[in-house]
Amino acid sequence: MDKQKIFEIVYFLKSKKGFDFSGYRLQILERRIRKRFYYTNTENFHEYFEHLVNNPSELNNLFDVLALNVSHFFRNALTFELLRKKIIPDILSKKKLHNENNIRIWSAGCANGDEPYSVAIIFKELLDRNETNFQIDLFATDFDEKSLNEGRKGIYKASSLKNIKYGILNKYFVAERDYFILNDEIKKMVRFSSFDLVNEHNRFPSESIYGGFDIVFCRNVLIYYDIEIQKLIFDRLYNSLNHNGYLILGEAENIIEKYKYSFKRENNYCKIYVKSD
Structure with a gap:
């Protein structure tokens, strides 16, 4: 080498x-x-x-x-099942208790949009089922403008949809030749913007204006970087989260030493952490 x-x-x-x-x-x-x-x-x-x-x-x-990113809808199905059945309902309950109706989510390193759109579908299903009126602010960022443009189009190959249940596929996508087109209602829930996680001059995505996120996804991003860059990224993730906000990492990733007492693991199955201080 x-x-x-x-x-x-x-x-x-x-x-x-x-x-x-x-x-x-x-x-x-x-x-x-x-x-x-x-x-x-x-x-x-x-x-x-x-x-x-x-x-x-x-x-x-x-x-x-x-910049190659490999992703698909509902990647790591157990993580999304926990979001659907436990984490998001808990957030909704706490918001109701405090008379708050705004939920903020950041998908950092969103690639072609599979991840944020998966989250948007879960929220849409839960809110419609419970007839609950919440404002969902879902920000999706990546440094690759080509990936962002693909995400904005919302057009996917069948390989990106291998984890989607038929009912969800039929409800939110239209098949056209070899592609599936996401419906506009879900696309409008996600705001895509360019953001470089390793640029020390930018604290939050400009689209979001400020942090205050209830959930931050940063999955399969840290594994590419050495420890010094990971520290920079973790500073950004930590400061962007609300107290008791959720940080969701990739299955091969862990909380770095500096922050190991600042997060507690939500369960033993997925890399989902709660900001505890």
């Missing part, structure tokens, strides 16, 4: 595109950059760097492979 040349490639990409992937774990950078060797007829990082410098169009290809 040529560590120096890998970071030269990453910093060159930053200078041209403005996105900094230097906080990614080295093994991830190596693996994803190598994917471009075959398509550029290069055999090592030195050759690839020269190709990148001499072929500006490759910058977009490299960005796409580094």
